[in-house]
Amino acid sequence: MATQAGAVAQPRVPLSRTRVLGAAVALADEGGVDALSMRRIAQALGVVPMALYKHVTSKNELLDGMIDVLVGEIDPPAEGTDWKSAIRRRVLSARRMLLRHPWAPEVIEARMKARATPTPALLEYLDSMVGIFRGGGFPIGLVHHALHVMGSRLLGFSQELFEDRPGRAPDTDALPAEEMAARFPHLAELAMAVAHDPESVVGSGCDDQFEFEFALDLTLDGLERLLRNAS
Amino acid sequence: MATQAGAVAQPRVPLSRTRVLGAAVALADEGGVDALSMRRIAQALGVVPMALYKHVTSKNELLDGMIDVLVGEIDPPAEGTDWKSAIRRRVLSARRMLLRHPWAPEVIEARMKARATPTPALLEYLDSMVGIFRGGGFPIGLVHHALHVMGSRLLGFSQELFEDRPGRAPDTDALPAEEMAARFPHLAELAMAVAHDPESVVGSGCDDQFEFEFALDLTLDGLERLLRNAS
């Protein structure tokens, strides 16, 4: 059957920056950041690798774009609440986004180290966060401190060293449990206590969501105290 | 001039795991994590690439080893002080280590996501930190919370989104200053205030060391308050 000349060679949906970034995010969600390559993104889109460079100038710029896609997934600030619950809600929304994209902290860390300035969407997000603090009566100098205190928690992650990593293969250098307990007695005691804590989720060891909110609230309470002393 | 057969072909200092890790850390210190490749480490050591695999089973295992080298640079815990200043000193020592190796957070983040367990040296470090909290009278459950609250600050970094990055080339997508100020009014106000703050270091914008300690102390004060309420 004959088709209109030229039409058959084109992809059904024309390539666009949005489609490239979408495919990249999907690839990273599936296979982690190691699975992300220009060639594989192209393959997923049914396109020759060089075609991507029309919509993205380099892999680094692609990573920046992916960060902005993620920041776009964070809920806009709530209207008509106090600063504390507005910040709290927003941070928890950022955290939900992050749980969908576990590769994000690593990419954000890497790109932030390389860039002179956060990406545009990140600037917008930070600007709005600063606006919430200001609206809550924070003097500008205290806002500055607050940003440092919140650190990466503003984006929903706290760079845990000890995350639950279910389903991961045991490390090749892992020690037997008894030897672990002998060498790291305090960690062993901690693991024991957490495992028997009725508050924590059964099987998973510790309730990450609870702990995240606990740390977030401690931080916010500290800032609230500073605000009271300042005014 | 004749030399003893075989002697001339050997490197003056025989290769060892320590030498491999040392060369890798030095390479990362110089050129960042992107400059780190097995081939380049081998070149720096005057050795064929495959020779490294005698002392290191893979690049990932090399990265783990590098992390342990860094953790080894953190000062041992101070004796005979209260928990608060012991933790504080140790964290500030970790931060000094980190300032010598700016690539560390990215590598730690990446490896921690990939491994089931922190590296052995990191476990030792965390165990000792837990020991300090315990020695200070913290109930084990509160130690658990404390670790989550401290998060990455235990290792001296707080994953700042807005670090000073002097000497970095301006981003290709950077906006002119006036447009920046218009689009991000709250950040502009903040930048202005920080620039005029007599407390901050001239030229650098904000005093990172001061802000780090400020955030650290706020966190430690929060934990101290929890401890008082618990006992």
Added chain:
DNA sequence: ACCTGAACACCGTTCAAGT
């Protein structure tokens, strides 16, 4: 038994040749 060169299966990106 040890060591290592060549090879394999990838990368990101340039560039010139095609339409």
Added chain:
DNA sequence: ACCTGAACACCGTTCAAGT
């Protein structure tokens, strides 16, 4: 003018051939 195949300069790691 646009698109793209081949090529370039790299990767980490396997493996077989050398000693």
